[in-house]
Amino acid sequence: MAQGSLARSSLVMVGGSMASRALGIVRAGLLTAIIGTIDAGDAFNLANTLPNVFYLLAAGGILNAVLIPALTRAMKLEDGGKEFTDRVVTVALVVMAAITVLVVLGAGLFVSLLSGGRGAGFERLVLAFSLICLPQIFFYGAFALFGQILNARNRFGAFAWAPFVANVVAVVGLLVFIAVFPAPQVVNAQGQPLHRPPDQWTAPMIWLFAGSATVSVIAQAAWLLPALYRSGFRYRPRWGLRGVGLGGVSRLAVWAFVGLAVSQVGFFITQWVLNTAVARSGRPPDDPQRGTAVYAVAFTIFMLPHAFIAVSIITALFPRLSKAAADDDVPALKADFRRGMRLPLVANVPVMVFVMVAATPIVALLNPGIDGPSIELGGIILVVMILGIVPFGVDLLCYRVFFALEDGRSPLLMQAVLTTISLTGGLITLALEPQWAIAVVAAGQTIGNVASSATGIILLRRRFGLLGLAEIVDSTARIGLAAGGAGLLAWGTMTVLSPILGDPTAPSSWVDRLFTSGIVLAFAGMLFVIVYLALAHALHVREVRDVADMVRRRIA
Numbered sequence: 001m002a003q004g005s006l007a008r009s010s011l012v013m014v015g016g017s018m019a020s021r022a023l024g025i026v027r028a029g030l031l032t033a034i035i036g037t038i039d040a041g042d043a044f045n046l047a048n049t050l051p052n053v054f055y056l057l058a059a060g061g062i063l064n065a066v067l068i069p070a071l072t073r074a075m076k077l078e079d080g081g082k083e084f085t086d087r088v089v090t091v092a093l094v095v096m097a098a099i100t101v102l103v104v105l106g107a108g109l110f111v112s113l114l115s116g117g118r119g120a121g122f123e124r125l126v127l128a129f130s131l132i133c134l135p136q137i138f139f140y141g142a143f144a145l146f147g148q149i150l151n152a153r154n155r156f157g158a159f160a161w162a163p164f165v166a167n168v169v170a171v172v173g174l175l176v177f178i179a180v181f182p183a184p185q186v187v188n189a190q191g192q193p194l195h196r197p198p199d200q201w202t203a204p205m206i207w208l209f210a211g212s213a214t215v216s217v218i219a220q221a222a223w224l225l226p227a228l229y230r231s232g233f234r235y236r237p238r239w240g241l242r243g244v245g246l247g248g249v250s251r252l253a254v255w256a257f258v259g260l261a262v263s264q265v266g267f268f269i270t271q272w273v274l275n276t277a278v279a280r281s282g283r284p285p286d287d288p289q290r291g292t293a294v295y296a297v298a299f300t301i302f303m304l305p306h307a308f309i310a311v312s313i314i315t316a317l318f319p320r321l322s323k324a325a326a327d328d329d330v331p332a333l334k335a336d337f338r339r340g341m342r343l344p345l346v347a348n349v350p351v352m353v354f355v356m357v358a359a360t361p362i363v364a365l366l367n368p369g370i371d372g373p374s375i376e377l378g379g380i381i382l383v384v385m386i387l388g389i390v391p392f393g394v395d396l397l398c399y400r401v402f403f404a405l406e407d408g409r410s411p412l413l414m415q416a417v418l419t420t421i422s423l424t425g426g427l428i429t430l431a432l433e434p435q436w437a438i439a440v441v442a443a444g445q446t447i448g449n450v451a452s453s454a455t456g457i458i459l460l461r462r463r464f465g466l467l468g469l470a471e472i473v474d475s476t477a478r479i480g481l482a483a484g485g486a487g488l489l490a491w492g493t494m495t496v497l498s499p500i501l502g503d504p505t506a507p508s509s510w511v512d513r514l515f516t517s518g519i520v521l522a523f524a525g526m527l528f529v530i531v532y533l534a535l536a537h538a539l540h541v542r543e544v545r546d547v548a549d550m551v552r553r554r555i556a
Contacts, residue, residue: 043126132213313344317339333401384442418448428440479536490524497519504517
């Protein structure tokens with residue numbers, strides 16, 4: 001591919017990702033504004049996450065591990081792999097459809113296992129949402145398959161922007177729901193708004209709310225069809241895979257699938273533990289125990305800086321890591337590993353500090369429609385999670401290095417460490433008061449990220465000897481000092497402004513909450529960035545310059 005074409009493709013993909021994530025924030029805010037973070041919110045969070053879990057397992061075991069690698073190789077054949085591609089697409093779609101049907105038939109069992117004994121009303125709503133959401137599994141698979149065909153044909157635009165289209169459809173559906181089913185004007189004794197309990201969700205409400213989520217996934221897959229046609233792809237159903245080369249499945253892909261399966265255990269642990277804690281709490285309906293919906297709010301915010309910062313930098317480094325591994329160039333591999341650790345620190349450490357200072361207004365700004373106690377608890381959980389953002393990025397870097405080395409066992413060991421700690425945290429919650437469950441689960445995630453990243457570094461050190469991490473420690477100390485000083489001033493600014501503008505967790509309209517949290521974050525954030533950059537320059541943090549140079553080169 002020509003350099004100019006590669007640059008354009010990169011910009012298209014980055015633009016699609018940024019636009020999709022920005023609109024995804026709006027979508028998440030609308031979701032929580034409509035359904036809240038108590039019983040109904042927990043019900044939809046469970047139902048809408050199940051398709052992602054089963055799709056990941058199906059894609060990891062069937063698409064990514066077997067079909068897509070073979071499909072990519074077939075594109076290099078004389079006929080462009082047309083017959084082979086037709087056979088793979090046929091088998092993939094049939095298998096994904098069969099998996100979808102089986103999961104839908106077993107929906108009641110999954111709901112019963114994960115609901116934690118929260119009552120018949122809760123389980124009925126989860127099941128209703130699930131039966132509408134679970135068909136997403138098939139369309140997620142179709143989207144992945146069609147996207148890989150386009151990528152193999154060097155057509156990246158439609159695939160990059162499809163998630164944005166999905167978010168557009170979902171947001172439109174949510175806005176229609178707000179117009180058709182206005183929120184009931186009900187408050188509790190503290191003046192906080194109450195969202196609809198499970199028994200007030202009618203069939204039309206359920207179909208519109210959950211249906212818009214499923215239609216958005218269908219739209220995401222359908223968006224790729226015109227691009228496939230323009231690329232010259234013409235599908236003709238063909239049966240049979242004997243003799244088409246699927247026997248040589250990559251061992252790396254199989255290990256990756258096993259690791260993915262282990263990772264999904266964490267989802268089931270989290271859902272069961274938090275739902276069980278709510279069932280055990282026995283708190284009154286007007287002030288119930290918060291569970292998975294609040295946890296999801298905090299986790300969504302936690303993932304934003306990771307996706308924008310660590311994923312972008314490490315993805316850009318992956319080709320270099322792969323080349324160094326293929327050339328058996330250990331010094332270059334070590335140098336790129338250190339670079340992959342250093343550069344995200346420039347942004348992730350200050351993000352961690354600022355989020356710890358401003359977690360509550362951040363949750364209020366991105367989710368203005370939820371009640372005050374949920375905002376306050378979401379802020380606390382976000383602080384616990386954000387402490388693990390740096391090791392979370394190191395985790396990803398270690399995975400990329402091991403995959404570049406075609407080593408699938410080491411990532412599996414790292415994931416096993418993380419899942420074991422999550423399981424331990426879940427078991428500990430059973431011996432504690434229910435209100436501590438969500439904090440313990442979040443702490444388990446953070447501790448698990450630290451342990452998993454430490455395991456990855458130890459395994460790399462055993463393989464390559466000293467990694468030269470002393471300079472990473474030095475950089476972290478300098479960046480930490482700069483971020484800490486900026487954080488203190490930002491905290492002081494918020495302390496002064498909060499009494500003037502009001503508490504974002506106090507009973508108020510979502511407009512007032514947006515204004516209050518937005519003004520506080522704007523002033524505190526601007527001061528934080530200016531002071532951080534000034535202190536980083538004074539402390540000679542060269543990584544700031546390196547990141548700025550990288551951005552300038554990519555723009556140029």
